[in-house]
Amino acid sequence: xxxxxxxxxxxxxxxxxxxxxxxxxxxxxxxxxxxxxxxxxxxxxxxxxxxxxxxxxxxxxxxxxxxxxxxxxxxxxxxxxxxxxxxxxxxxxxxxxxxxxxxxxxxxxxxxxxxxxxxxxxxxxxxxxxxxxxxxxxxxxxxxxxxxxxxxxxxxxxxxxxxxxxxxxxxxxxxxxxxxxxxxxxxxxxxxxxxxxxxxxxxxxxxxxxxxxxxxxxxxxxxxxxxxxxxxxxxxxxxxxxxxxxxxxxxxxxxxxxxxxxxxxxxxxxxxxxxxxxxxxxxxxxxxxxxxxxxxxxxxxxxxxxxxxxxxxxxxxxxxxxxxxxxxxxxxxxxxxxxxxxxxxxxxxxxxxxxxxxxxxxxxxxxxxxxxxxxxxxxxxxxxxxxxxxxxxxxxxxxxxxxxxxxxxxxxxxxxxxxxxxxxxxx
Amino acid sequence: xxxxxxxxxxxxxxxxxxxxxxxxxxxxxxxxxxxxxxxxxxxxxxxxxxxxxxxxxxxxxxxxxxxxxxxxxxxxxxxxxxxxxxxxxxxxxxxxxxxxxxxxxxxxxxxxxxxxxxxxxxxxxxxxxxxxxxxxxxxxxxxxxxxxxxxxxxxxxxxxxxxxxxxxxxxxxxxxxxxxxxxxxxxxxxxxxxxxxxxxxxxxxxxxxxxxxxxxxxxxxxxxxxxxxxxxxxxxxxxxxxxxxxxxxxxxxxxxxxxxxxxxxxxxxxxxxxxxxxxxxxxxxxxxxxxxxxxxxxxxxxxxxxxxxxxxxxxxxxxxxxxxxxxxxxxxxxxxxxxxxxxxxxxxxxxxxxxxxxxxxxxxxxxxxxxxxxxxxxxxxxxxxxxxxxx
Numbered sequence: 020x021x022x023x024x025x026x027x028x029x030x031x032x033x034x035x036x037x038x039x040x041x042x043x044x045x046x047x048x049x050x051x052x053x054x055x056x057x058x059x060x061x062x063x064x065x066x067x068x069x070x071x072x073x074x075x076x077x078x079x080x081x082x083x084x085x086x087x088x089x090x091x092x093x094x095x096x097x098x099x100x101x102x103x104x105x106x107x108x109x110x111x112x113x114x115x116x117x118x119x120x121x122x123x124x125x126x127x128x129x130x131x132x133x134x135x136x137x138x139x140x141x142x143x144x145x146x147x148x149x150x151x152x153x154x155x156x157x158x159x160x161x162x163x164x165x166x167x168x169x170x171x172x173x174x175x176x177x178x179x180x181x182x183x184x185x186x187x188x189x190x191x192x193x194x195x196x197x198x199x200x201x202x203x204x205x206x207x208x209x210x211x212x213x214x215x216x217x218x219x220x221x222x223x224x225x226x227x228x229x230x231x232x233x234x235x236x237x238x239x240x241x242x243x244x245x246x247x248x249x250x251x252x253x254x255x256x257x258x259x260x261x262x263x264x265x266x267x268x269x270x271x272x273x274x275x276x277x278x279x280x281x282x283x284x285x286x287x288x289x290x291x292x293x294x295x296x297x298x299x300x301x302x303x304x305x306x307x308x309x310x311x312x313x314x315x316x317x318x319x320x321x322x323x324x325x326x327x328x329x330x331x332x333x334x335x336x337x338x339x340x341x342x343x344x345x346x347x348x349x350x351x352x353x354x355x356x357x358x359x360x361x362x363x364x365x366x367x368x369x370x371x372x373x374x375x376x377x378x379x380x381x382x383x384x385x386x387x388x389x390x391x392x393x394x395x396x397x398x399x400x401x402x403x404x405x406x407x408x409x410x411x412x413x414x415x416x417x418x419x420x421x422x423x424x425x426x427x428x429x430x431x432x433x434x435x436x437x438x439x440x441x442x443x444x445x446x
Numbered sequence: 447x448x449x450x451x452x453x454x455x456x457x458x459x460x461x462x463x464x465x466x467x468x469x470x471x472x473x474x475x476x477x478x479x480x481x482x483x484x485x486x487x488x489x490x491x492x493x494x495x496x497x498x499x500x501x502x503x504x505x506x507x508x509x510x511x512x513x514x515x516x517x518x519x520x521x522x523x524x525x526x527x528x529x530x531x532x533x534x535x536x537x538x539x540x541x542x543x544x545x546x547x548x549x550x551x552x553x554x555x556x557x558x559x560x561x562x563x564x565x566x567x568x569x570x571x572x573x574x575x576x577x578x579x580x581x582x583x584x585x586x587x588x589x590x591x592x593x594x595x596x597x598x599x600x601x602x603x604x605x606x607x608x609x610x611x612x613x614x615x616x617x618x619x620x621x622x623x624x625x626x627x628x629x630x631x632x633x634x635x636x637x638x639x640x641x642x643x644x645x646x647x648x649x650x651x652x653x654x655x656x657x658x659x660x661x662x663x664x665x666x667x668x669x670x671x672x673x674x675x676x677x678x679x680x681x682x683x684x685x686x687x688x689x690x691x692x693x694x695x696x697x698x699x700x701x702x703x704x705x706x707x708x709x710x711x712x713x714x715x716x717x718x719x720x721x722x723x724x725x726x727x728x729x730x731x732x733x734x735x736x737x738x739x740x741x742x743x744x745x746x747x748x749x750x751x752x753x754x755x756x757x758x759x760x761x762x763x764x765x766x767x768x769x770x771x772x773x774x775x776x777x778x779x780x781x782x783x784x785x786x787x788x789x790x791x792x793x794x795x796x797x798x799x800x801x802x803x804x805x806x807x808x809x810x811x812x813x814x815x816x817x818x819x820x821x822x823x824x825x826x827x828x829x830x831x832x833x834x835x836x837x
Contacts, residue, residue, distance in 0.1 A: 153573075155569075186604060186605050186606040186608070187606035188606075189603055189604055189605075189606045190604040190605060190606065191604075194604040194605070196601070196604060196605030196606075196608050196609055197608065198605070198608035198609055199608075203569070203572055203609070204597075204601070204604070204605070205604070206596070206597065207596075208592055208596060211565070211592060211593070211596060211597060213565070214561065214562050214563075214564070214565020214566050214568070214569060214593065215565050215566075215568055215569035215572065215593075215597055216569060217562070217565065217566045217569060218565060218566035218567060218568055218569020218570040218571070218572065218573075219569045219570070219572060219573055220569075221566055221569065221570050222569070222570045222572075222573040222574070222575050223573075225525070225551065225570070225575060228551055229522060229525075229551050229552060230522055230523070251561060252561045252562055252565065255557075255559035255561060255562030255563075256562050256565070256566070258557060258559070258562070259556070259557065259559065259562055259563065259566065262557070415606075415607070416602050416603050416605075416606055416607040417602065417603055417641050417642050418602065418642065418644070418665075418666045419602055419607070419610030419611075419612075419665035419666050420664060420665050420666050422697075422744075423644060423666070423696065423697055423744045424695050424696050424697045424698070424744070425644075425660045425661075425663070425664050425693070425694075425695055425696030425697070426660065426663045426664060426665070426693075427693070427695070428691045428692070428693055433695050433696075439695070
């Protein structure tokens with residue numbers, strides 16, 4: 020085994036908090052085997068000789084990179100994009116703040132997990148997707164739903180448990196599904212969404228190759244946290260996604276804490292992005308508190324998946340300003356750490372950037388904030404006034420097939436045949 | 447005339463003629479529901495095809511293979527994934543020949559990652575593909591049970607009907623021969639307690655073919671519990687069964703043998719033992735009615751209750767552990783609905799309440815045998831003979 024690695028050059032991966040010092044802008048390529056896009060930030064490449072020499076000595080160079088700084092001279096976004104990003108992040112923040120208020124007033128109940136502080140990741144990634152691309156999330160999914168396009172009214176109603184919610188009140192905070200917007204949930208168990216996302220990516224590839232829908236290039240994003248990266252399903256899916264070259268991006272929202280368990284206490288090697296190359300895909304680390312950096316990395320990763328080159332693992336270093344859930348007293352986190360990250364609030368950072376690069380004026384941003392306030396207020400009013408689900412809804416939707424008797428040879432549900440029995444469920 | 451019109455309409459709706467022939471024009475003759483003891487569904491062949499009347503013998507393995515083959519050729523969205531389903535031709539040779547026929551994109555050999563590939567199957571099903579996920583045995587499904595229950599069974603409900611999961615989880619279930627405790631667990635009761643799942647358990651080749659086809663076409667998650675010891679058994683199949691559009695209804699039990707003195711319910715391999723027991727009982731003047739459940743969820747309570755109301759005595763037999771088992775549910779259902787019809791206490795036969803031992807004689811004692819069923823039936827008929835000594 021030693022001989023196979025003797026010619027490999029191992030490079031120490033870059034440390035996590037290397038975002039402050041500027042790095043020389045290399046003209047290094049994202050994927051050395053393909054020309055084209057030059058990628059911002061420094062790259063160091065890990066050269067690994069393929070161990071499978073029986074397949075003809077394929078050499079794969081997998082960059083392990085840490086994106087450090089966005090070069091300010093270059094205009095990365097247009098004014099319109101900038102305002103869109105700002106609006107999306109403000110929507111996420113206001114919505115979550117309103118959720119907290121509603122929870123403490125008793126309108127919302129159960130488990131509610133808020134996304135304050137992590138908006139840059141959601142906005143940076145999801146705003147680059149098309150409607151047909153899919154997003155799979157965890158229980159911290161309100162803002163993913165909003166970024167993907169689910170109306171604020173529908174999400175708020177769902178949280179209140181009303182029949183006008185996106186899942187008619189049957190899902191709740193942790194189970195946001197929207198077929199129209201291709202939001203595939205909303206999973207309460209950590210790591211559960213990753214194989215489902217891999218399956219959605221598998222479908223995209225299957226459609227293109229087996230069902231011959233040539234233009235099907237849908238990409239799937241799987242969002243999950245640092246704690247999930249110690250779960251077996253994560254590794255199983257990294258393996259299969261790389262093995263079958265599925266169009267998926269694994270986005271790790273590393274907020275350093277899994278309820279009260281610090282990432283450093285739970286993980287043998289806390290640098291999650293390094294786990295990508297172990298499975299044959301590039302691993303990226305990006306400052307998740309800066310939406311522009313996240314967006315740049317996201318662009319590359321999503322384009323890579325769309326071209327059919329396979330999965331990517333992106334680790335976003337971010338932070339949640341509130342506790343794990345609204346029931347979490349959040350006593351274990353150091354206030355100094357919280358203050359440090361609060362100073363790097365992604366919304367203030369984007370605001371500063373927009374104003375300094377004269378892309379938007381203070382007044383325009385204030386107008387957006389006011390508009391979003393109205394949207395959120397309207398969502399609350401709508402949810403409040405909506406009716407709770409009717410009693411008959413309890414037994415609905417257990418099966419897609421209305422009574423569970425299967426499909427007959429004529430292609431119709433057997434229970435629709437009047438000679439068949441009525442079925443077992445009744446209210 | 448109506449036939450032609452139907453063909454016309456359906457062809458115009460975009461279905462190919464092949465699919466049309468598959469979904470065919472098979473009329474069903476359904477017996478009157480409710481109290482009739484003969485709740486048997488028999489597909490009747492139309493005049494479009496002529497069948498020979500010779501009865502063929504078919505192994506369960508062949509039946510499953512042919513069902514998979516036909517469903518995969520009819521619908522390109524159906525694909526098979528599991529360990530050793532491709533190049534190894536299936537761990538129990540159920541998927542023999544499918545890799546050559548459909549290629550590696552539709553018959554996927556997976557790494558040994560039940561949680562991972564089951565989740566991938568569920569994710570693919572969210573988008574309308576129809577995966578058939580094979581577990582080498584259902585014991586391994588415990589590593590993936592989170593996906594079977596939380597992402598597959600509950601999704602239609604949680605998303606309020608937006609996302610249905612047309613997936614089939616299949617594999618051998620229950621005890622085999624001498625495979626030890628970790629390979630012999632029966633999962634019928636576990637999966638049948640979950641709303642949102644359909645649980646099917648075939649016995650004969652006809653059941654295997656019909657139920658697997660119904661399961662693959664079904665828009666909901668189906669857990670299909672086969673039995674390893676049945677794979678090699680042959681059963682006679684009629685021509686209707688061999689037709690490519692044959693499928694059985696889900697949620698309907700079959701009365702394998704009619705009787706009037708005692709009702710015996712069973713599923714999977716135990717149906718065979720129950721039929722043998724019924725033969726023995728017949729010689730002693732007890733006419734036993736054997737019900738092949740076929741579908742554990744939804745459970746065909748109406749057939750079972752109708753039968754008990756006729757015979758007034760019940761014996762439930764299963765291979766799994768006794769506590770909270772399928773038999774417990776059937777007994778509760780009968781007591782709730784047909785209490786006044788019962789002439790004797792309900793009898794429950796189940797596997798021994800121990801992890802499956804390895805030694806051959808202990809294993810024989812841990813699983814219901816024909817003698818146990820006969821004894822229980824006699825007890826129910828108040829004709830029991832006291833047991834001579836512990837076996």
